[in-house]
Amino acid sequence: MTAGIQPVSENPGGEVATPRHVAIIMDGNGRWASQRGLPRSAGHKRGAEAVREAITGAVKAGVGYLTLYAFSSENWNRPADEVMDLMGLLKLYLSREIRSLDKQGIRLRVIGRRSRLSRDINEMIDKAEEMTRDNRRMTLVIALSYGSRDEIIDAARAIATAVVEGRESIEAIDEARFESALSTHGLPDPDLIIRTSGEQRLSNFLLWQAAYSEFLFLDTLWPDFTEETFAAAIEEFQGRDRRFGARP
Numbered sequence: 001m002t003a004g005i006q007p008v009s010e011n012p013g014g015e016v017a018t019p020r021h022v023a024i025i026m027d028g029n030g031r032w033a034s035q036r037g038l039p040r041s042a043g044h045k046r047g048a049e050a051v052r053e054a055i056t057g058a059v060k061a062g063v064g065y066l067t068l069y070a071f072s073s074e075n076w077n078r079p080a081d082e083v084m085d086l087m088g089l090l091k092l093y094l095s096r097e098i099r100s101l102d103k104q105g106i107r108l109r110v111i112g113r114r115s116r117l118s119r120d121i122n123e124m125i126d127k128a129e130e131m132t133r134d135n136r137r138m139t140l141v142i143a144l145s146y147g148s149r150d151e152i153i154d155a156a157r158a159i160a161t162a163v164v165e166g167r168e169s170i171e172a173i174d175e176a177r178f179e180s181a182l183s184t185h186g187l188p189d190p191d192l193i194i195r196t197s198g199e200q201r202l203s204n205f206l207l208w209q210a211a212y213s214e215f216l217f218l219d220t221l222w223p224d225f226t227e228e229t230f231a232a233a234i235e236e237f238q239g240r241d242r243r244f245g246a247r248p
């Protein structure tokens with residue numbers, strides 16, 4: 001087993017294990033809105049409310065890490081007004097929800113290419129990460145301007161630079177070293193990756209980290225995702241048989 005692959009919670013009493021880390025590709029905001037004759041922005045707004053549901057569901061289930069794919073590196077290619085809407089929602093979220101996250105004992109961490117985000121969003125993220133850094137009940141990871149290939153390239157560059165500068169040897173590059181250079185360093189790999197809206201692909205999300213993840217594709221559109229949807233997903237995960245490549 002490598003550094004990032006850790007078994008889900010210990011299971012001495014034979015109870016079914018809870019996933020330590022759940023990651024979600026929140027998809028279907030646009031379709032939810034168009035089904036109602038509403039603008040896409042209305043779907044994103046309801047999507048931000050569903051984020052609260054997912055967090056409550058994760059806390060209730062006892063999940064240690066919840067990662068949400070809020071904005072991908074490819075999302076920058078959407079029309080400017082939609083990008084602005086999404087950034088506005090994120091700012092609103094960061095300004096309104098941080099206190100509540102803190103009170104619930106939730107630590108916030110943001111992964112992704114921060115350099116592409118505006119200065120005010122970066123400042124809000126720094127403040128929120130700092131304010132919640134000692135919280136231990138759950139870590140909420142928001143993937144923002146995130147693309148897994150970018151992340152892997154950045155890691156390769158950092159390690160190559162260290163080798164070229166003579167600070168590290170090629171022989172010392174192993175899975176643990178590579179993981180330490182990823183933006184998810186220190187997080188366990190996701191046990192379960194959920195994607196809503198019926199689409200069945202990873203879309204450049206946690207490609208390295210998903211090596212042994214279970215996948216759950218739900219038809220539910222993201223704005224309709226509730227605490228109960230989360231609980232049902234955990235139950236489905238608990239029925240899966242995970243072997244990490246080993247024989248039963």
Ligand code: FPP
Binds near residue numbers: 026027090093222
């Ligand atoms: C996918 O729906 C969703 C997104 C691109 C953005 C996800 C953002 C949120 C849920 C709201 C803000 C997040 C936080 C953390 C406050 P889509 O627009 O691709 O939907 P479609 O495939 O139906 O068009």
